[in-house]
Amino acid sequence: MLKPEQVRERVRAFLAEHDPAAASRQDFLNARFDAGLAWVHYPEGLGGLGASRALQAVADAEFDAADAPGIDPDRNPIGRGMAAPTILAYGSDEQQRRWLRGIWTGEEVWCQLFSEPGAGSDLAALATRAASDGESWVVTGQKVWTSQAHLARWGLLLARTDPGVEKHAGLTYFACDMTAPGVEVRPLRQLTGEAEFNEVFLTEARIPDSDRIGPVGEGWKVANATLMSERVNIANARSGPRESGMIGPVAAAWRARPELRTPGLHDRLLALWTEAEVARLAGEMLRQQLAAGKPGPEGSAAKLVFARLNQEISAYEMELAAADGLRYDDWTMRRPERSSFFGRSPSFRYLRARGNSIEGGTSEILRNIIAERVLGLPSEPRQDKGVPWKDLPR
Amino acid sequence: MSEVGERLAAGAQAEGFPDLLYSDAERALADALRSLLGDRAAPATVLARTESAQTYDDGLWQALAADLGLAGLLIPERDGGAGASYREAAAAAETLGSFAAPVPYLGSAVVATAALLAAGAPVRGGLGPPPQAAPSAQPAQPAEPAGSSPRASTEAADLLRKMADGGVTVALAVPFATQPAPRGPAFPATVRLAGPRHGDTDSGVSRLRGTVTGVADALPAGLLLVPADGVPECLYLVDMAADGVSKAPLASLDMTRQLCDLWFDDAPGTLVASGQAAKRAVTAALAAGAAILAAEQVGLAQRCLDMTVSYARERRQFARPIGSFQALKHRMADLWVEIALARAAARYAAACLSSGDPDAPVAVAMAKAYCSQVAVHAAQECVQLHGGIGFTWEHPAHLYLKRAKADSLALGTPDAHRAALAGLVNLPGP
Incomplete structure (x- = not known):
């Protein structure tokens, strides 16, 4: 070493x-x-x-x-955080040489083409079809919640190559050239008024077989590597010094404006401050585990915790703001290159935080993952086991 | 150790953030302890002990002292102890908490030991007459780093040496509910000095009079450290067997750590520390107690979750394991998350105490506030998710519930510790 x-x-x-x-x-x-x-x-x-x-x-x-x-640390988060580990784990030597450098330098931005209107939590049920014509794959379908798609050169695409087998078994993983004919990106406006995300319509888009990542039919395994890196990244991204998270502006407002203080708000502030700081310590512990080469399953926990805390703290901040909480800074439809909670009004933080428990795996799905994979609890009885994807009720 | 060294060398720990991971030594200690407690502190044994006349398991405590050095974990090696830090002490506490082991580890090996280590250091010239003023007016530190504390005075060192092998058990005579200063009392004394008897002055004995209620780990103690009011405030050492000392066990919520009331009726005490040193000793003791109790709470919470998960995997209703129902498994997942956070908080508090970090008061208040709630939540969920069997006397869930709730009130409630944080991190009330 x-x-x-x-x-x-x-x-x-x-x-x-x-x-x-x-x-x-x-x-x-x-x-x-x-x-x-x-x-x-x-x-x-x-x-x-x-x-x-x-x-x-x-x-x-x-x-x-x-x-x-x-490198600009904010550029190409999906490329660096998700595409790179996935390509490193499952890409061919040639693919690794071709893509990793552009990912790291930020020359080529990547996005993630996973979710579909009909496949959210049940991602493996996705319907975007990739049919082989011998040398390339012809892809048709619709993807949604694609951040950075309008900036991206490449997309991590999960598509169905065999509808006749069980849903997890019929998936294959590709790198999709976002500039190829048949790839159309449209902004998806969210409840905050802006469009961080996109819808991507794939209409007979062609992907050469050399851009397939991993074997045909093993897309689910590859996608899980991507999703685990996503959660680790989401968790890791939020740790800085004390009060550097969403509690920061709340604590600052509390100190600056004594006239807002009430006993009830004080109790809640102290409880939220404690939880935010404890969550920061847990994030630090997770990072130390990673640095020691012993990643734990606590990454899933961190994402759950920060989603809830962001929601509770931003809701609290609205109450602290009282009359000012009735205002919103800007409803203009924009396509921000990066999303940030800061530099916006408390009401923006409150609204944007609602997405934290949905994006990158809902909190409910994360609880299932913790319960089943970490605690070893049995899964719910399922109706889609052993049924070919094409025969699933929908 | 080399991993830690490498990370430190690499600057991966921003701003010298304390190492929160378990060291190999801590893991080895916890494993050995788990193995011993598995043999000698099974739930049925602990339950039976709570119904016996001697609720504390002296045989177990002697075994922990002899085999694992638990009684002298924090005592410097030169005084016959293991010379370990609060990190190892916390790792041991976590395991003890997971068994609700009825031993006076917290009271003697942590609280009383921390008091003696902090008291012994600054008293010049041994346990003689108290200095008129404190040696320095520095703010109270929760604890001196155990490894680097100045040598205890001869008498304190003698006492520590007797404690190190479990031969003598000592308790600090303050109510278990007492929160550490600054939010808690600066000097929690309910006992005062009484007039001297003939010959006392020659023998260096003072007379104490008063009552202390609800003291933890005093029932099995041979000696007591008693804070007494006066000018200045003083900390005395009192022999439990002396004339004028009496104790009465209480029907305690948590009978795995049974409390007692103490009466002092002109009881003879010898001076351990006075003035600032006495205050510092008591504050350090209570802060160490709160931090290590937080680690116990983590162990207890983890045990409650483990029991609940294994039951939910086995127990069948509606022709399937109840753990397959999302309504239940999500609650267990939430507990797992809370415990991961609680563990980080407790580790941080122990690490801060070990290194004498100036953030220690914040770390201790956060850990005790947060871990208290998590342990209570875990124990309550343990009862609920076990259903009917969890409400019985025969099932151990109630032992954990009672200990968790009692521990949450001990050494400062969660609310009291959050109130302390308000002062420590400048979030003042209205």
Whole structure:
């Protein structure tokens, strides 16, 4: 295993050969990737050194110290957080070489084409059809809740290749070229007034077989790798210093405006503050587990907790705001490149937080996952076991 | 250890965030303890013990002391203990909590030990006459880092050495409900100094008079640390067997940690600490108690969930295991989530106490507030999801319910600890 000092030396050697000021940003990032200094825990040749994940901070710090151009951490979250681990686990050598660099540098944005109007929690029941014509797949169907689709070059697509077998068995995983004919992206306006998400209509879009990820019929297994990374990412994304989460503006408002304080609101504030801080500690514990190479199932817990806390805290913030809570900042239909709770009114946070317990797996589904996979409780009796997908009642 | 070192070296722990993971040593201690308790503290044994005359299991406590060094876990090695930190103490407490083991670990090995460690340090010249003023006016620390505390005074060190092997059990004579300062009383004394008797001055003995109600882990104690009012406030050591000391066991909600009332009628005490040192000792003791009790609560909650899950997998109604019903499994999933959070809170509190982190008061208040609620919730769900059998005397669910509810009231209620947070993190009331 590499030591921190060895990583530092490699970065310094790289910087000696690549003057950050001389190259274009993209060329510099490409070279950094090729030198294995992008995500150091990835394998050599794929942007990494096969080093411990913990050494990433060492490499990043060296590049920062040299004022080298870095990646925009907010760009391509689905590519870096979901596509990359999936391609690393299931992609062919050629696919890994072709896609991972563009994902890391942010040159190529990815989106996720999973959910459908008729397949939300029951994702495996999806109906988008991919039929082979020998060399490529012809895809027809409708996907929904696709964030970043309007910016994306590639989509992680889960489609049905065999309707005649059980629903989980008939799925195959693809990378879909979002610029291909037959791929149409339309904004999906949500209850906040803006459109972070899209609907994607696939009409006889053609995908070459070389863009299939994993074997035919094993799409469900590949998709689960994607979904687990999604939940880990959602959970991981929310941890910073104390009061850096949604409790921050609430605590600030409480301190700044004594006239808003009542005994009842005080009790609730302290309870929410405690829970938010404890949840932050649990997130930190989860990160330490990951850093030690022992990921636990607590990632699913973190997503559940933050969904509920965001909802409760934002609802509380509305009550604290009292008359101001009656206002909304802006109902204009926009397509934000990234979603943030901050810089908006409390009423926006309240509305947006409702989605936290739905997106990326509803809280109900997450409870099933915890109950069945972590606690080992039996599943509900099911009517779709052993039934070919085409014969399911719908 | 090398993992931790590597992570620290790599700067992965932003701003020196304490390590919340269990070390190999902590895991080994918990495993050994679980194995011993599995043999000697099965639910039926614990239940039978609560109905006996001696509710504390002295034989078990001696075994824990002799085989695992539990009585002297926090006592420095130079004083005959294991020299462990609050992290190991918390790991042990978690396991003890999962068995509701009727031993005075919390009272003697944690609370009284923390008091002696904090008291022994600053008293110059041993247990002689108290200094007129505190050596320094620094704010009360919940605890000195156990490993690095200055050497205890000779008398305190002698006492710690006797405690280390379980030969002597000590309890702090304050009501179990007492919250640590600053929200709790600065010096929880209900006993005062009485006039000296003939010869007392020569023998260095003071006379104590008063009553302390609802004290935990005092029933099996041979010695008591008694806070006494006066100018300055003092902490005395009193022999339970001395003339003028009497105790009466209470019908306690939690009979696995039976409380008692204590009476002091001109009871002889020797000075342990006075003034600021005495206050610091009691505050440190109660804060350590609250943090370690939070770890016990995590263990208890986990045990309640484990029992409930295994029952829900076996118990059939409507021709299927009841654990297959989402209405029930979601409740168990929620508990699992709460316990994951509670564990992080308790680990953080223990880590802060171990390192003398200035965030320790916040960490302890959060841990005790949060873990109390989770343990009570888990125990209540354990009773409910077991259905009828969970409401019987024969099933151990009630032992956990009673201990969980009692523990939530002990050393400061959740509400009281949140009120403490209001001051600590600047969220003042109206």
